[in-house]
Amino acid sequence: MSGTARCEGDWLDAVAWDANGLVAAIAQERGTGTVLMMAWMNREALRLTRETGHAVYWSRSRGRLWHKGESSGHQQVVHDIRLDCDGDVVLLEVEQRGGIACHTGRHSCFYRSLDESAGWRAVEPVLKDPDAIYSKG
Template identity: 60%
Template sequence: MSNFLDQIKWTNEGLCPAIAQDAQTGKILMMAWMNRESLQLTADNMVATYWSRSRQALWRKGESSGHSQLVKSIQLDCDADVIVLKVEQQGGIACHTGRESCFYRTLVDGQWQICEDVIKDPKDIYS
């Protein structure tokens, strides 16, 4: 029997995009990257762990902000190249800008409009 990790179509860099979605509301909270190790850790602990491309290191969501993601389910799309994590977002903030979601801008008449308020100032989160 093959390992579930072997069934994913990883990029040449060994990564797969992962979308975090609020398990209750269905709202898309964020997108990050996962590698084999981060997905295995997420599956083992049911706490979202990602791969930080900028730091080249594992990144357990909430390790510096306290806003971890408790994973309720892990889903794989039909092409086996995108993961959806249905999560319970701790503290109600997923974005480093202090908002509920990283997707807080909407295109209106060719301009990006901010459509979501800051819940907590990032200076207070990361101090």
């Protein structure tokens, strides 16, 4: 095995993949530190993210790779990839193209806040109607 191939496998082998071969991935906005979303990655998604410089995730519901922005156009350009101390969470520092990371049309998927009297309530605005983002017409 060549030195390059060995290096390629080593960094992926350092990840503590779960029983389904997945790792949690958090996308954090470069510059602001805002947590935009959490998704899952398999080995191929993480490898492609590193190779392309664009976030690629594993869609558990669709059972396939998901290139962030493939439907919406709201891509994530990856500036840094980090692994937590236990090796079971990946942190991506991203530039969020189009300013919308959430399929609800919001900047961040973490748009709900726990209110003691009302329960979960939306505290971030919808920036664009999801029907307009994902319309097939």
